[in-house]
Amino acid sequence: MLQVKDIPNAEILQKFADRYPQTDIKNVMTFLNLLRVGSDLSLGLNSYLAEYDLLQGRWWVLLLLMREDNLSSTPSALAEKAGVSRATMTGLLDGLLRDKLISRVHGRQDRRQILIRMTVLGQAKLDDLMPGYYQRVNQLMQALSETETTQLMSLLKKVYQRRHVFEDESHLK
Template sequence: MLQLKDLPDKAILEKFASRYPEVDINAVMQFLHLLGVASELSVGLDNFLRRYDLLQGRWWVLILLMREDSFISSPSKLAEQSGVSRATMTGLLDGLAREGLIQRIVDEKDKRQTQIKLTKKGQQKLDEVMPDYYQRLGQLMSVIDKEQGQVLMDVLAKLKRNLTIFD
């Protein structure tokens, strides 16, 4: 993911506004700041997960499997839930299987049908990561109080509903 580390200031955006008069400088600054923080959060999460020999994609697959009552799901459902292509999911599953964190279960009647199961080793990996993750997440979010947290959730929900403008 490309990270914009040098966000433009108001003077630079005013220069752009002279060329593109429809620019709302405050909206652009808010958007870029949000995008920058989201990018830094993603990098920070990857750095944290790397300590456990994981990256976000593989970690999310393990979490999605743990959410299932039977700890079993299909590759296509996992791809849909995580917002990646089936080919990308296959690559994630290949790596997890090599490490013994998941197991592929082939349907005896229809060999084309495969289910993915979280293994005991996969659950142990999550049991190792999650307490530290939740503790760090608590520390990160402790800088905002309950009311600010609700405002944040409301604002993010509004932005999410408005994302169709990029379609």
């Protein structure tokens, strides 16, 4: 994602507002800040995971497997839950297999399916990194009080519900 390092200040936005009268400066600044916080946290998370030879994609796959009672799932189901294409999931699983964090087993009933299972090594990897992850999330969120965290959640949810405005013309009046 774009790393929005340098959000325009009010003066610069005013220049744009003169050229494009629809501009609501406050809205734009809030929007850009949302993008920036998201991308910065995402990059930060990646840099933490990289210490364990993972990135978000493969880490998330391990977490999805950990959720399952038998530590197993199929590539399609994982792709769906992780929000990536099946092709991308193939690549992620290739990487996890190379590091022996998962194993591939052919399904019994449906011979098209493959069963992905997290290995002991995969579990050990998660056990290794998750405490530090939670510790850092806590550190981060200590920026806010309990009440503020609740507020932030609620505000994010409201924005999230409108996320389709960019994609779909029908949301414009």
